[in-house]
Amino acid sequence: MAVYVYSITSKDHPMRLDDLHGVGDPPGRLRTVTAGVLCAVVSDAPEELRPRRRDVQAHQEVQERLMADGAVLPLRFGMTAEDDEAVRGALEDNAGEYQEQLQNLDGATEYNLKVSWEEEALLRQILLESDEIRELNTATRGGSGTPEMSLTLGELVAQEAEARQQALAAGVVEALRPYARDESVSPPGGRDFLNVSFLVQDDEEEMFLATGISLANQLGEDCEFRLRGPLPPYSFV
Structure with missing residues:
Protein backbone atom coordinates (compact mmCIF):
# COMPACT_ATOMS: atom_id res chain seq x y z
CA MET A 1 0.00 0.00 0.00
CA GLY A 107 19.73 23.54 16.42
CA ALA A 108 18.36 25.78 13.66
CA THR A 109 14.98 26.84 12.30
CA GLU A 110 13.75 28.70 9.23
CA TYR A 111 12.48 32.26 9.09
CA ASN A 112 10.88 33.59 5.93
CA LEU A 113 10.89 37.27 5.04
CA LYS A 114 8.76 38.98 2.40
CA VAL A 115 8.95 42.73 1.73
CA SER A 116 6.81 44.96 -0.47
CA TRP A 117 6.97 48.71 -1.17
CA GLU A 118 3.77 50.74 -1.34
CA GLU A 119 3.58 51.80 -4.99
CA GLU A 120 2.51 55.42 -4.45
CA ALA A 121 5.18 55.95 -1.79
CA LEU A 122 7.87 54.55 -4.09
CA LEU A 123 6.71 56.77 -6.94
CA ARG A 124 6.76 59.85 -4.70
CA GLN A 125 10.32 59.11 -3.69
CA ILE A 126 11.43 58.65 -7.30
CA LEU A 127 9.80 61.94 -8.36
CA LEU A 128 11.39 63.73 -5.43
CA GLU A 129 14.91 62.49 -6.11
CA SER A 130 15.07 62.29 -9.95
CA ASP A 131 15.10 65.60 -11.81
CA GLU A 132 14.70 63.94 -15.21
CA ILE A 133 11.69 61.88 -14.20
CA ARG A 134 10.10 64.82 -12.38
CA GLU A 135 10.43 67.07 -15.43
CA LEU A 136 8.99 64.43 -17.76
CA ASN A 137 6.12 63.80 -15.37
CA THR A 138 5.33 67.52 -15.13
CA ALA A 139 5.32 67.89 -18.91
CA THR A 140 3.17 64.81 -19.43
CA ARG A 141 0.63 65.74 -16.77
CA GLY A 142 0.52 69.34 -18.00
CA GLY A 143 -0.40 68.31 -21.52
CA SER A 144 2.79 69.52 -23.19
CA GLY A 145 4.39 66.09 -23.44
CA THR A 146 4.54 63.87 -26.51
CA PRO A 147 3.66 60.16 -26.73
CA GLU A 148 7.38 59.44 -26.87
CA MET A 149 7.89 61.35 -23.62
CA SER A 150 5.15 59.32 -21.93
CA LEU A 151 6.80 56.09 -23.05
CA THR A 152 10.20 57.28 -21.84
CA LEU A 153 8.70 58.31 -18.51
CA GLY A 154 7.16 54.88 -17.98
CA GLU A 155 10.42 53.11 -18.82
CA LEU A 156 12.49 55.34 -16.55
CA VAL A 157 10.10 54.94 -13.63
CA ALA A 158 10.09 51.16 -14.03
CA GLN A 159 13.88 51.02 -14.21
CA GLU A 160 14.31 53.30 -11.21
CA ALA A 161 11.74 51.36 -9.15
CA GLU A 162 13.46 48.06 -9.89
CA ALA A 163 16.89 49.48 -9.06
CA ARG A 164 15.68 50.86 -5.73
CA GLN A 165 13.90 47.63 -4.81
CA GLN A 166 16.96 45.54 -5.66
CA ALA A 167 19.20 47.83 -3.63
CA LEU A 168 16.87 47.71 -0.64
CA ALA A 169 16.52 43.93 -0.88
CA ALA A 170 20.31 43.53 -0.93
CA GLY A 171 20.65 45.82 2.09
CA VAL A 172 18.02 43.92 4.10
CA VAL A 173 19.62 40.55 3.36
CA GLU A 174 23.07 41.91 4.18
CA ALA A 175 21.87 43.20 7.55
CA LEU A 176 20.34 39.83 8.53
CA ARG A 177 23.04 37.59 7.04
CA PRO A 178 25.43 37.74 10.03
CA TYR A 179 22.82 36.04 12.22
CA ALA A 180 21.90 33.25 9.79
CA ARG A 181 23.72 30.05 8.96
CA ASP A 182 22.31 29.94 5.44
CA GLU A 183 19.84 31.74 3.18
CA SER A 184 17.60 30.78 0.26
CA VAL A 185 16.13 33.37 -2.09
CA SER A 186 12.87 32.58 -3.92
CA PRO A 187 11.14 34.52 -6.72
CA PRO A 188 8.88 37.16 -5.12
CA GLY A 189 5.21 37.16 -5.97
CA GLY A 190 2.53 39.83 -6.19
CA ARG A 191 3.70 43.20 -4.91
CA ASP A 192 6.69 41.74 -3.05
CA PHE A 193 10.19 42.54 -4.21
CA LEU A 194 11.94 40.23 -1.72
CA ASN A 195 11.19 36.65 -0.68
CA VAL A 196 14.04 35.09 1.26
CA SER A 197 14.36 32.36 3.88
CA PHE A 198 17.06 32.24 6.54
CA LEU A 199 18.33 29.26 8.49
CA VAL A 200 18.83 30.70 11.97
CA GLN A 201 20.81 29.02 14.72
CA ASP A 202 19.04 28.94 18.08
CA ASP A 203 21.72 31.02 19.81
CA GLU A 204 21.47 33.71 17.10
CA GLU A 205 17.66 33.87 17.05
CA GLU A 206 17.38 36.79 19.48
CA MET A 207 19.78 38.99 17.51
CA PHE A 208 18.19 37.96 14.21
CA LEU A 209 14.72 38.97 15.43
CA ALA A 210 15.98 42.20 16.99
CA THR A 211 17.65 43.14 13.71
CA GLY A 212 14.45 42.33 11.84
CA ILE A 213 12.44 44.62 14.11
CA SER A 214 15.01 47.39 13.66
CA LEU A 215 14.88 47.03 9.87
CA ALA A 216 11.08 47.14 9.86
CA ASN A 217 11.15 50.34 11.91
CA GLN A 218 13.72 51.91 9.58
CA LEU A 219 11.67 51.08 6.49
CA GLY A 220 8.60 52.64 8.05
CA GLU A 221 5.01 52.39 6.92
CA ASP A 222 5.85 52.70 3.22
CA CYS A 223 7.22 49.14 3.22
CA GLU A 224 5.45 46.02 4.44
CA PHE A 225 7.96 43.83 6.28
CA ARG A 226 6.57 40.31 6.91
CA LEU A 227 8.85 38.02 8.91
CA ARG A 228 7.41 34.57 9.74
CA GLY A 229 8.90 31.88 11.92
CA PRO A 230 10.18 29.76 13.39
CA LEU A 231 9.20 27.37 10.58
CA PRO A 232 10.19 23.85 9.59
CA PRO A 233 13.28 24.27 7.38
CA TYR A 234 11.63 23.31 4.07
CA SER A 235 13.86 25.70 2.11
CA PHE A 236 17.03 23.97 3.25
CA VAL A 237 16.16 20.31 2.60
Missing part, protein backbone atom coordinates in the same frame (compact mmCIF):
# COMPACT_ATOMS: atom_id res chain seq x y z
CA ALA A 2 1.22 3.51 -0.80
CA VAL A 3 2.57 5.48 2.13
CA TYR A 4 2.59 9.20 2.85
CA VAL A 5 5.99 10.49 4.03
CA TYR A 6 6.16 13.41 6.45
CA SER A 7 9.74 13.73 7.61
CA ILE A 8 13.14 12.14 7.92
CA THR A 9 15.03 12.28 11.18
CA SER A 10 17.43 10.24 13.28
CA LYS A 11 16.45 6.89 14.79
CA ASP A 12 17.02 8.22 18.32
CA HIS A 13 14.64 11.18 17.92
CA PRO A 14 12.04 11.26 20.77
CA MET A 15 9.09 10.90 18.34
CA ARG A 16 6.38 12.32 20.60
CA LEU A 17 3.59 11.63 18.12
CA ASP A 18 1.06 9.57 20.08
CA ASP A 19 -1.52 12.36 20.27
CA LEU A 20 -1.17 13.39 16.61
CA HIS A 21 -2.79 11.93 13.52
CA GLY A 22 -1.85 11.82 9.87
CA VAL A 23 -3.52 12.93 6.66
CA GLY A 24 -6.67 11.38 5.22
CA ASP A 25 -10.27 10.77 6.22
CA PRO A 26 -10.27 8.92 8.51
CA PRO A 27 -6.88 10.22 9.62
CA GLY A 28 -3.95 7.86 9.05
CA ARG A 29 -2.05 6.39 11.99
CA LEU A 30 1.50 7.69 12.23
CA ARG A 31 4.32 5.16 12.30
CA THR A 32 8.04 5.03 11.55
CA VAL A 33 10.21 3.26 9.00
CA THR A 34 13.82 2.77 10.11
CA ALA A 35 17.01 2.06 8.20
CA GLY A 36 20.34 2.25 10.01
CA VAL A 37 20.53 5.46 12.03
CA LEU A 38 17.74 7.14 10.05
CA CYS A 39 14.00 7.10 10.47
CA ALA A 40 11.06 8.31 8.36
CA VAL A 41 7.67 9.24 9.79
CA VAL A 42 4.90 7.89 7.56
CA SER A 43 1.25 6.84 7.46
CA ASP A 44 -0.90 5.02 4.94
CA ALA A 45 -1.58 7.34 2.00
CA PRO A 46 -5.24 8.17 1.29
CA GLU A 47 -6.52 7.18 -2.14
CA GLU A 48 -7.28 10.80 -3.04
CA LEU A 49 -4.83 13.26 -1.57
CA ARG A 50 -5.54 16.94 -1.99
CA PRO A 51 -4.35 19.94 0.02
CA ARG A 52 -7.44 20.15 2.21
CA ARG A 53 -7.08 22.35 5.23
CA ARG A 54 -7.28 19.48 7.73
CA ASP A 55 -4.61 17.50 5.88
CA VAL A 56 -2.23 20.43 5.48
CA GLN A 57 -2.67 21.17 9.18
CA ALA A 58 -2.00 17.55 10.12
CA HIS A 59 1.15 17.56 8.00
CA GLN A 60 2.36 20.79 9.62
CA GLU A 61 1.64 19.60 13.16
CA VAL A 62 3.87 16.58 12.62
CA GLN A 63 6.71 18.81 11.43
CA GLU A 64 6.37 21.22 14.33
CA ARG A 65 6.26 18.46 16.95
CA LEU A 66 9.35 16.77 15.55
CA MET A 67 11.18 20.08 15.14
CA ALA A 68 10.63 20.91 18.82
CA ASP A 69 12.69 17.87 19.85
CA GLY A 70 15.55 17.85 17.38
CA ALA A 71 16.74 18.13 13.80
CA VAL A 72 14.31 17.03 11.09
CA LEU A 73 14.18 17.00 7.31
CA PRO A 74 10.60 18.09 6.62
CA LEU A 75 9.15 16.93 3.32
CA ARG A 76 6.65 19.16 1.58
CA PHE A 77 2.98 18.27 1.56
CA GLY A 78 2.04 15.46 -0.83
CA MET A 79 5.16 13.27 -0.80
CA THR A 80 4.31 9.56 -1.18
CA ALA A 81 6.17 6.31 -1.78
CA GLU A 82 5.09 2.93 -3.11
CA ASP A 83 5.39 1.16 0.26
CA ASP A 84 7.47 0.95 3.43
CA GLU A 85 10.23 -0.92 1.61
CA ALA A 86 10.56 1.90 -0.91
CA VAL A 87 10.96 4.36 1.95
CA ARG A 88 13.54 2.12 3.64
CA GLY A 89 15.44 1.83 0.39
CA ALA A 90 15.54 5.61 -0.03
CA LEU A 91 16.90 5.99 3.50
CA GLU A 92 19.61 3.43 2.79
CA ASP A 93 20.56 4.82 -0.62
CA ASN A 94 20.79 8.43 0.59
CA ALA A 95 21.98 7.85 4.13
CA GLY A 96 25.11 9.98 3.84
CA GLU A 97 23.29 12.95 2.32
CA TYR A 98 20.42 12.80 4.83
CA GLN A 99 22.78 12.58 7.80
CA GLU A 100 24.76 15.57 6.53
CA GLN A 101 21.57 17.59 6.12
CA LEU A 102 20.37 16.66 9.60
CA GLN A 103 23.68 17.77 11.04
CA ASN A 104 23.43 21.08 9.18
CA LEU A 105 19.89 21.69 10.46
CA ASP A 106 20.57 20.69 14.06
